Amino acid sequence: MEKKAEKENKPLDFIRQIIAEDLKSGKHHNITTRFPPEPNGFLHIGHAKSICLNFGIKEENNGVCNLRFDDTNPSKEETTYVESIKSDVTWLGYDWGDQPFFASDYFPQLYEFAIALIKKDKAYVCRLSPDQMREYRGTLTEPGKDSPYRNQSIAENLDLVARMKNGDFEEGSHVLRAKIDMASPNLNMRDPVIYRILKTAHHRTGDTWQIYPMYDYTHCLSDMLENITHSLCTLEFEDHRPLYDWILDTLDTPCHPRQIEFARLNLTYTVMSKRKIMQLVEGCYVDGWDDPRMVTLSGLRRRGYTPASIRNFIETIGVGKKDSWIDMTVLENSIRDDLNTNAARKMCVLDPVKVILDNYPEEQLDEMEAKNHPQNPDMGTRKIPFTRELYIERADFMENPPRKFHRLGPGREVRLRYGYLIQYVSHKIDEETGEVEEIHCTYDPETRGGSAPDGRKVKGTIHWVSAEKAVPVTVRLYDRLFKVENPEGDKETHFTDQLNPESMVTLTSAMAEPGLTELLSGDCVQFERQGYFCVDSADSQKNKPVFNRTVTLRDSWAKKK
Ligand code: ATP
Ligand code: MG
Numbered sequence: 001m002e003k004k005a006e007k008e009n010k011p012l013d014f015i016r017q018i019i020a021e022d023l024k025s026g027k028h029h030n031i032t033t034r035f036p037p038e039p040n041g042f043l044h045i046g047h048a049k050s051i052c053l054n055f056g057i058k059e060e061n062n063g064v065c066n067l068r069f070d071d072t073n074p075s076k077e078e079t080t081y082v083e084s085i086k087s088d089v090t091w092l093g094y095d096w097g098d099q100p101f102f103a104s105d106y107f108p109q110l111y112e113f114a115i116a117l118i119k120k121d122k123a124y125v126c127r128l129s130p131d132q133m134r135e136y137r138g139t140l141t142e143p144g145k146d147s148p149y150r151n152q153s154i155a156e157n158l159d160l161v162a163r164m165k166n167g168d169f170e171e172g173s174h175v176l177r178a179k180i181d182m183a184s185p186n187l188n189m190r191d192p193v194i195y196r197i198l199k200t201a202h203h204r205t206g207d208t209w210q211i212y213p214m215y216d217y218t219h220c221l222s223d224m225l226e227n228i229t230h231s232l233c234t235l236e237f238e239d240h241r242p243l244y245d246w247i248l249d250t251l252d253t254p255c256h257p258r259q260i261e262f263a264r265l266n267l268t269y270t271v272m273s274k275r276k277i278m279q280l281v282e283g284c285y286v287d288g289w290d291d292p293r294m295v296t297l298s299g300l301r302r303r304g305y306t307p308a309s310i311r312n313f314i315e316t317i318g319v320g321k322k323d324s325w326i327d328m329t330v331l332e333n334s335i336r337d338d339l340n341t342n343a344a345r346k347m348c349v350l351d352p353v354k355v356i357l358d359n360y361p362e363e364q365l366d367e368m369e370a371k372n373h374p375q376n377p378d379m380g381t382r383k384i385p386f387t388r389e390l391y392i393e394r395a396d397f398m399e400n401p402p403r404k405f406h407r408l409g410p411g412r413e414v415r416l417r418y419g420y421l422i423q424y425v426s427h428k429i430d431e432e433t434g435e436v437e438e439i440h441c442t443y444d445p446e447t448r449g450g451s452a453p454d455g456r457k458v459k460g461t462i463h464w465v466s467a468e469k470a471v472p473v474t475v476r477l478y479d480r481l482f483k484v485e486n487p488e489g490d491k492e493t494h495f496t497d498q499l500n501p502e503s504m505v506t507l508t509s510a511m512a513e514p515g516l517t518e519l520l521s522g523d524c525v526q527f528e529r530q531g532y533f534c535v536d537s538a539d540s541q542k543n544k545p546v547f548n549r550t551v552t553l554r555d556s557w558a559k560k561k
Pocket of ligand 1: 036263
């Protein structure tokens with residue numbers, strides 16, 4: 001309840017304020033937004049910011065939000081990406097209606113608009129080479145020069161653009177440019193290219209087109225064709241807004257969406273752009289786009305992030321106009337909070353050492369009752385088998401423990417979670433490895449459930465599994481992919497030099513309580529005292545789960561800094 005009230009009282013961000021004013025003034029009666037990914041890679045957590053913003057505004061205003069693929073670059077785009085993007089948006093919990101839209105569906109209309117621009121003497125075919133174009137463009141401090149083709153007749157431009165479209169010319173030999181102002185202080189307004197020749201098949205339109213519209217030209221017109229009211233994009237498009245408006249004004253379109261820019265999400269300890277993520281995938285630094293260490297949505301999902309945790313994270317960071325960095329801890333805390341409330345507690349020993357209870361009858365099997373969640377009785381209880389031989393964590397025993405070590409050691413008594421109090425008797429060392437091989441203890445039958453009737457105090461509680469009944473599981477201890485806050489911050493090194501060598505540690509001898517083999521792919525649990533773990537969706541097999549560590553119980557990076 002408190003949380004809801006908090007949400008309702010939260011001041012609106014600047015975009016929601018604009019929308020509220022537009023509704024109040026009657027400028028708009030319905031709100032339509034869009035999320036426009038280019039299908040040239042998988043979505044990442046940065047895209048989630050844009051998705052939650054656009055679809056969130058739709059939900060709050062009972063409006064519409066289109067999913068539109070901005071597929072104007074056939075050489076980099078693929079159907080696999082289209083499918084992954086659709087499933088990621090659905091997974092986040094958003095609905096784009098019956099069908100997604102594709103900019104490529106507008107190719108015929110976009111071409112007609114180009115003809116209209118030529119007829120208005122607002123576009124021309126230019127034959128400067130790419131090098132000449134650059135030279136004519138000028139710089140930030142110097143104005144550009146008019147192209148010698150700028151004043152060609154309308155008839156000639158119409159003829160040339162038709163031939164470009166027919167495939168009569170080579171790639172790079174001709175482009176269609178908007179005729180704006182070569183002296184504009186804004187480089188985007190210096191007669192930008194709006195069409196180029198590309199003899200590449202498109203994933204949807206095949207060989208139909210030999211020319212493809214540029215992003216800036218396509219985007220505003222696609223927004224207009226879909227009656228978008230507010231076109232929300234990231235700050236780097238601020239300088240493109242005059243072009244967005246120029247195209248719609250010049251064509252005098254019936255609808256003119258308002259472009260509003262917001263700050264993109266930057267996150268520490270990771271790289272975000274699709275190009276960099278692609279390098280990690282192609283260089284085999286990670287195990288595919290959905291590697292659980294990646295901040296792609298498919299990677300986060302495989303890691304154990306829930307849609308709610310991602311939506312909460314995006315809500316926490318808010319929407320602003322100034323670029324800033326968000327600490328990875330904020331993202332990690334969002335899933336930690338979610339799983340702290342929702343994940344069932346289980347026991348799993350990651351690095352087992354055997355404990356033998358000398359006074360426990362060999363054939364005896366006890367069933368201990370354990371809570372699935374210490375604070376939530378609705379999550380119920382379960383029975384865990386207790387036998388004479390158990391496993392505990394190797395790290396929970398020390399031969400020469402310091403005073404503050406409240407676990408097992410010579411002379412010590414410790415509590416087994418949901419079990420009994422056990423008292424150290426002796427231990428055996430493996431002569432070859434020098435490691436502890438087994439520990440002998442006695443149990444106190446009067447302490448079932450963990451408390452002593454005589455009231456004696458035992459500080460430490462450790463987790464355990466029955467050696468006889470436990471099941472072997474593979475556990476992957478995932479950690480941050482990069483060891484530094486800003487992997488791209490050092491000009492001397494490549495970001496791949498900053499990879500954290502310990503970002504994935506695979507444990508093959510972990511032993512889990514028996515019920516864990518029944519978990520399904522994607523299920524998340526807390527291994528008591530160890531962290532939150534999720535059943536891997538790619539590598540788990542029937543009765544042989546692979547557990548990915550989603551996040552540790554506490555932030556272990558804070559103290560490293
Ligand atoms: P990248 O830089 O990773 O390649 P992009 O911006 O090229 O991303 P698009 O597919 O063009 O990827 O993006 C779709 C939408 O998502 C755009 O509106 C874009 O502004 C938004 N977006 C992309 N990255 C972020 C980010 N880090 N934070 C917020 N929004 C983002
Ligand atoms: Mg892009």
